[in-house]
Every structure is written in structure tokens, then in C-alpha cells.
Amino acid sequence: MRDLLPEWVAVEVAGEADYTAALLPAEAAALSARAVANRRREFTAGRTCARRALSRLGVHGRPLVPAENRAPVWPDGTTGSITHTAGYCAAAVARRADVRAVGIDAERRTILPENVRSAICRPEELAWCARRPDEDWWAAVHFSAKEVVYKLWSPIMGTWLDFLEARLTIDVDRGEFEAEILPEKLAKEPGAPKLFRGRFHADPDLVRSAGVVLE
Structure with missing residues (x-):
């Protein structure tokens, strides 16, 4: 994803460890207990990548809980996007001062x-x-x-x-x-x-x- 976006957009692509990383408590609570293993892995990798990308913007330790439409609720002053498909997951985030929306x-x-x-x-x-x-x-x-x-x-x-x-x-x-x-x-x-x-x-x-x- 890095080559498709402006340099001021923070981009992170998941490594294998990101699929089993620890979620923040609010994120874990938002994940349904009925979620299948694949959904849990994708959700975990997406949130892990997104928080790592946010840290590059100076935003640390903020949980990313889903809204009603399942899109992440981004911290104030930021916006972003998460994508996952079989074997691939990435997140991209930017400051709202720089961009109205990011999509990947x-x-x-x-x-x-x-x-x-x-x-x-x-x-x-x-x-x-x-x-x-x-x-x-x-x-x-x-x-x-x-x-x-x-x-x-x-x-x-x-x-x-x-x-x-x-x-x-x-x-x-x-x-x-x-x-x-x-x-x-x-x-x-x-x-x-x-x-x-x-x-x-x-x-x-x-x-x-x-x-x-x-x-």
C-alpha cells in the first residue's frame, strides 16, 4: 500500500505476529464471542496495524472500536482505513488536518x-x-x-x-x-x-x- 498513497499517510502491513497480537480491552470487548477464528485473526491484525500506524502520527494506545457500520472509530483529529483479505492485511491513517478521508x-x-x-x-x-x-x-x-x-x-x-x-x-x-x-x-x-x-x-x-x- 505504501506506493499507492502520499508519503504523509502512515501505512502498516501486517506481519504474521500481528494476527495473534494482544488487543486492547475495549477492542476485545467489541469482538463478538461468536466470532470465528478467521474473523478474530483479521480483526486483531487490522487493529494492531492501525494502532502502529497511529503511533507514527503521535497517537498512542487508543483503542479502535467499531461503529455500527463496523468501520473503526478513529481518534479525534485522525482518519483512516483498514483492509484484509486472505493472507493480507493493512491499515492507513492520516491527520484530519491533511485529508478528509483515506481509503484502502x-x-x-x-x-x-x-x-x-x-x-x-x-x-x-x-x-x-x-x-x-x-x-x-x-x-x-x-x-x-x-x-x-x-x-x-x-x-x-x-x-x-x-x-x-x-x-x-x-x-x-x-x-x-x-x-x-x-x-x-x-x-x-x-x-x-x-x-x-x-x-x-x-x-x-x-x-x-x-x-x-x-x-
Whole structure:
């Protein structure tokens, strides 16, 4: 994630020990006793990475409990994002004086089932993917980038943004994307940003995406 974000965003990627690190009491209390082992590992790694990133901003020992939408409640004056997928977890945080929102996401580079692709991609996006027949994992890039867009939208607007309410344009050569929020969504959300930008990178088995909103 480090190469996808400005240098003033603190980024931490989980190592194996982070998945079994000690949670702070408030974090442990927020984790359901019914949570399966994999959920516990992901939650633990995410909080551990996020607290380590916050410490680089001078914020130490603050628990990160989930809000109703399961996103972390960040300490005053900060904002951030956590992502986890099989075998990978990362956190990115920044000062609110520098940025309105930070979003990161990681997904396995895989071919998504048709019903999942149609829930993520608009018809024009599916057509774009279809024109890349030798690289049919591009729907996973749309998935990852749109997750970033939602993570940027949510702390600013406090409302839900559906995958199909954003139209994505991908610049393959530059590793960049733009997401245009549809006019009908903007009509219901006065003051909402109209356009989000970010960067992505596709490794052999992992897609990483990230973006920030400055103003």
C-alpha cells in the first residue's frame, strides 16, 4: 500500500505476529464471542496495524472500536482505513488536518462469478472488462477500487454508496482510476463529492487499491 498513497499517510502491513497480537480491552470487548477464528485473526491484525500506524502520527494506545457500520472509530483529529483479505492485511491513517478521508482495499486477483461481477460493475464497465479477454480478472480491480470509493464516501457523507452508483474509469498504463458518482445519487446527497480518484496495482495474486480526499 505504501506506493499507492502520499508519503504523509502512515501505512502498516501486517506481519504474521500481528494476527495473534494482544488487543486492547475495549477492542476485545467489541469482538463478538461468536466470532470465528478467521474473523478474530483479521480483526486483531487490522487493529494492531492501525494502532502502529497511529503511533507514527503521535497517537498512542487508543483503542479502535467499531461503529455500527463496523468501520473503526478513529481518534479525534485522525482518519483512516483498514483492509484484509486472505493472507493480507493493512491499515492507513492520516491527520484530519491533511485529508478528509483515506481509503484502502486489497482483494485476491481472481475471476469473479458472473452474478458477483454484475453486482459490482455497471454494464459499460462489464463491456470494458470483456474487451480484455486474456485478463478476465479485471472485475476484481473494479471491486477493489469501488471498495476504496465507498471508504472515501462513507466518512464524508455518512451514508451508503452502492457499487452501481459509481461509474469507474481505469487507466491501465498509469495504474489509476476515477469514479464518477451518478447524477441521480448526487441529487439525493447535497454537497457530495462528484469524483473520486485513486491508484491501483495488480500483483500476480493480489489487487491493491487506495485513494484520498483532500478537500
